[in-house]
Amino acid sequence: MSQNKGRKPPAGEIRQSQILSSFGPGSMVDLPETSIIMGGLNQWNYGKTEIPRIYEPRLEQYLQQKFGQPNLSLREPPASSQDPTGPRTGIQSFMFPGWFVAQVDEEFLAPSGKRYRTRPLMPWKKLAPHGGKYFDKDKKKRSVVPVRFVQACVHGHISDINWRYFVHRGASCVGELWLDEGGTGNDFADIFVRCEACGKRRPLSDATLPKSKELGICQGKRPWLGPAPHSSEACGMDEDNRRVYNKLLVRSASNAYFAQTSTVISLPSSDAAIKEAVNLVYEDFLQYAEGADDIAHDRKKKRVSEALGEFSNDQIWEEVKQRKSGARPESKKIKQVEIETLLSQPDEIGEDLPDKDFYARNRSLDGLPDSLKASVDRIVLVHRLREVRAQVSFTRFEAPFSDIDGELQLDVAPAALGLETDWFPAIETKGEGILSPLSLKRSPLGSNAMP
Numbered sequence: 001m002s003q004n005k006g007r008k009p010p011a012g013e014i015r016q017s018q019i020l021s022s023f024g025p026g027s028m029v030d031l032p033e034t035s036i037i038m039g040g041l042n043q044w045n046y047g048k049t050e051i052p053r054i055y056e057p058r059l060e061q062y063l064q065q066k067f068g069q070p071n072l073s074l075r076e077p078p079a080s081s082q083d084p085t086g087p088r089t090g091i092q093s094f095m096f097p098g099w100f101v102a103q104v105d106e107e108f109l110a111p112s113g114k115r116y117r118t119r120p121l122m123p124w125k126k127l128a129p130h131g132g133k134y135f136d137k138d139k140k141k142r143s144v145v146p147v148r149f150v151q152a153c154v155h156g157h158i159s160d161i162n163w164r165y166f167v168h169r170g171a172s173c174v175g176e177l178w179l180d181e182g183g184t185g186n187d188f189a190d191i192f193v194r195c196e197a198c199g200k201r202r203p204l205s206d207a208t209l210p211k212s213k214e215l216g217i218c219q220g221k222r223p224w225l226g227p228a229p230h231s232s233e234a235c236g237m238d239e240d241n242r243r244v245y246n247k248l249l250v251r252s253a254s255n256a257y258f259a260q261t262s263t264v265i266s267l268p269s270s271d272a273a274i275k276e277a278v279n280l281v282y283e284d285f286l287q288y289a290e291g292a293d294d295i296a297h298d299r300k301k302k303r304v305s306e307a308l309g310e311f312s313n314d315q316i317w318e319e320v321k322q323r324k325s326g327a328r329p330e331s332k333k334i335k336q337v338e339i340e341t342l343l344s345q346p347d348e349i350g351e352d353l354p355d356k357d358f359y360a361r362n363r364s365l366d367g368l369p370d371s372l373k374a375s376v377d378r379i380v381l382v383h384r385l386r387e388v389r390a391q392v393s394f395t396r397f398e399a400p401f402s403d404i405d406g407e408l409q410l411d412v413a414p415a416a417l418g419l420e421t422d423w424f425p426a427i428e429t430k431g432e433g434i435l436s437p438l439s440l441k442r443s444p445l446g447s448n449a450m451p
Helices: 057-067 124-130 163-168 204-208 272-281 292-298 302-308 313-325 334-344
Strands: 028-030 035-038 073-075 093-095 099-102 106-109 115-123 144-146 149-152 177-181 191-195 201-203 247-250 258-265 348-350 359-363 379-395 423-435
Touching (some): 163 191, 191 204, 204 247, 272 302
Antiparallel strands (some): 028 035, 099 144
16 A cells, blocks of 8 residues: 555555455454454545456356346456555555443452453543543543444344443433453353443343344444445345344454355466457457457557457457457356366366466376276376456355355355445466366265365
8 A cells, every 4th residue: 555755554454365355345353453344345446547357257257147247347456556656545444343442450349249350331432532542530541442242143234232222221321331351251141231320230141142132123234335324224134034133243253254255267268369368458448349440440559459469350359249248158167167177178288388377287197006096087287277266245153155066155145345336356366286086986985076
């Protein structure tokens, strides 16, 4: 992210690959003095440059069909700007949660006789006028930390707990709240919210009971998409067609965020060369063409002419026309195409050149022990491999998954990455690997190994 003179530096930096896993839109991140929720796709700032696109036709076509968006594309997350005078790039985030616990060293003696560490619990609006600090009874400034607990639902919605409503069970009281913690702080039955004014005190474990309604009906809050009410939506119903209630969620828990991704391996095709040529100049020139005559006109530009090489204007126009028309039918499943390509091709697939995405060759089975020869049909050494991974959604509480064929399973309610966007964030990774398919007839395992 750019940091020119007089500009506040960014709160932190994250690798592009992490944005599609642990720190994507809607995820929560702890910073030294506060906690944030990562902004959605509408809060991704690319500066004044074109959003860098990743081309992977098989994945694009699959997602276009899956989500019913014929113009859906794949884009890289914004990269850090290396120009200190250039426009800032990066991802906007929002402070979340909005309730904090003051760092004071006090004790509370419960009616049971047990002593608890107790700390004031208050919203940011009461701390902001004092520079985000808490004034204790001696008028000394104390630092604060974000409260560990928030509320969320299975549809991905998330918001602050209404602490006053919770401790007073809906009654009206404006007394100062305190968080009483006993033991190590991991036992919800030993964590209480207490009102100093009326003396009401309630264990946090009340919000963890099965099918608990203590945190109220979900209001569809999506703070990663910007301020309410524009970012909120109707929550909907659960699997039993009933209203969805909020559930207690620990911000740092492993079930707070699950990225839902779809991945394909780039495979060579007969028209790979023309696709690569069009990729070089599509965004800047060819996407505006309306026919072969426009291709000929664009070709007068040196950059376009060098990129298109010996391909005819008609050939280029056919490729451009297919891209502009939207999704093309893909009858085979993602992983089925990949395994069939590796198993049915001759001794070599692709080209072993630095600028190529895929090259694989068969390894001779000569010299293998007889025990392995009885089970292995083929060994394919993949020297060059390009994998494209796109994040399409995320969930909370329950992890999404893809089946063995690489198909997305949308049984778990997914949450939106942005407001009315026609693209998904994606990254490409290059590497290598080995495929060793087992024989269905001879293998004691009775199944094929996947790449």
